Amino acid sequence: MEKAIHRQRVLLKHLQQNPSHSSFHLQSTHLSASACVAGKSSYGKTDASEVDDNDVVIVAAYRTAICKAKRGGFKDTPPDDLLASVLKAVIEKTNVKASEVGDIVVGTVLAPGADKLVECRLAAFYAGFPETVPIRTVNRICSSGLQAVADVAAYIKSGFYDIGIGAGLEYMTQDSIITTLRNSNPKVETLAQAQDFLLPVGITSENLAQRYGVTRQEQDQASVESHKRAAAATTAGKFKEEIIPLPTKIVDPKTGEEKKIVVCVDDCIRPNTTLMDLAKLKPSFQKNGSTTAGNSSQVSDGAAAVLLMKRRVAMQRKLPILGIFRSFATVGVDPAVKGVGPVYAIPAALESARLVLSNIDLFEINEAFASQFVYCCKKLALDPKKVNVNGGAIALGHPLGATGARCVATLLHEMKRRGKDCRFGVISMCIGTGMGAAAVFERGDT
């Protein structure tokens, strides 16, 4: 490595502009080497001296299956069991001692804050974490799971701890989306934009569809595609690597009979969805609108967890690296068309990672509504072959707080399957109240 640095220095000095009598000392010059992402490549023969030990890497990412709220496989499962199963999985599968984890951050949205935090702490205990491991929650609505991962990455980078878990949990069987504000401050009436915060998200989807001309047909087509891809991925067994089977019980609503089951398959997917079926659905939010239950994400239950650590630590323990955290960005957008979030967040995250759109090989863009998903893909001119290749939230479900972390698991496992051709991936979502978030990941060198 020293040789390479020395050679770079010698060559750089050939390009210096200022005359100097001594060529031995490095002069400050307006020409300087910029940090090269390519140098941190994990391709081919990894020369250990080439990679940056201070990278934050992901060594494990797992999720539960995602099930329909109130009617699916988890309807009688305590939500802390969901979280406990994935927390346990990331520790067990990597042989990291639970006590070594510096912090756990759980993205979770709808439940009352303090209650949920207690629930998460209990989940950590059930998962075998000692009392010495702290835990907290984070809420940036749809991006909470991704925000949790980014928070842990930031703390690791800052040196607060070396090992952390970013997770997500949402139990929509119990917690519903709030449609009214708790307190009504009279100012809300006066600020024009504040009115938009009160808009039900379905209305923002209609606003977007109208403003940007996304047709009912296009939205239904996106839904068909999402179901098709998710079904194909499930059949091909692709999700087996990332789903942690959860033994639980289910109670028959009619007979009250309790049955033991193991939930290991996403049950929101409708493999036989066709355009004709979807066309029959009535708009859910607005008369003569285009957003229906069929082309919106499904309310669901699920959890996911991602184990992050400094690369140096991963290498010391000889842990295979699933992915490398490269950048994260959040942006604010017009709350009336909050679905545009990814259009602004993705370029911000790319710039932070010093990449461009054409460098990205795979995208996971949350399908909150087909309207915004279609619009974002069109606006960014994304290749459909690279986006949500294994389906998206319309088919899989959108357990709000868990989605971001779930996408990390799905993205990284798919990138691993694709191998060297798939180097950089992006996860992005729009966020209620008008925001967008995006993160860039690099394939690990497993």
Added chain:
Amino acid sequence: MPVFKTPFNGYSVKFSPFYEDRLAVATAQNFGILGNGRLHVLSLSPNPSQPFTEIAAYDTADGVYDVAWSESHDSLLVAAVADGSVKLYDTALPPTSNPIRSLREHTREVHSADYNPLRRDSFLTSSWDDTVKLWTLDRPSSLRTFKEHSYCVYSAVWNPRHADVFASASGDCTLRVWDVREPSSTMVFPPHELEVLTCDWNKYDDCIIATASVDKSIKVWDVRSFRVPIAVMNGHGYAVRKVRFSPHVRNLMVSCSYDMTVCVWDFMVEDALVSRYDHHTEFAVGVDMSVLVEGLMASTGWDELVYVWQHGTDPRAP
């Protein structure tokens, strides 16, 4: 005009003194910063659909920064390798027998190799370890080490008329002229304020030498009166990497630069720039003029391309 694509970044190209249609190309992976190297021996053919045939290719563990053809054997080459070794190759022998020798004495990157055209039995290598070494083909160790420079020695070239005289260009901003029979350099002067990257003797006047530098200029000197240069040629946009005097025309010389161009100059003329070729899309780092075919030139660069063309024509024309 023939173009050859090398898998690695080009560093140097040299025509064979024996065969008009043969040249050697030194290349290094990842711009010579980290990785392997490869030495190509190419043959030009009149067949337009396959202008180049690769006679041999030798892989090295580190980049090859320069190559020199032997003047005594038509199949022998000397490679200057970035890992500090000097390797000898014989294209007449099977690949498994090559390199026939690996000389490890330099403690840093070997940047240039030059074969003595008069004595034909010895060659020089210059290195980033601040030294120049003199070798013969039959000895496993160097005959002499010339240690006076205080920074990388980028080039050491034999005088075409005086068999024991050579010049060395160094990053310590000096040019030194040596006689191998003398214990120390016979002359040292600072041709440029910045690093001197290359030098070459005029083929018709044994006292005239050209130097080129990080300061983007090329200067031509008479070593008998080195206070003032005979000519100063500006025109390159970045540091000049290599200069070569023409073997056929007294006043003509060619240069290649980090500004990605290859330029031909007539240093006796007020407006010295004769031609500018901008065929390379990365740093142009190697250039040579054929001794056997008048006007034939070759260049290579970090864009992994080797061009061979006749002066006055477009290198990129098919």
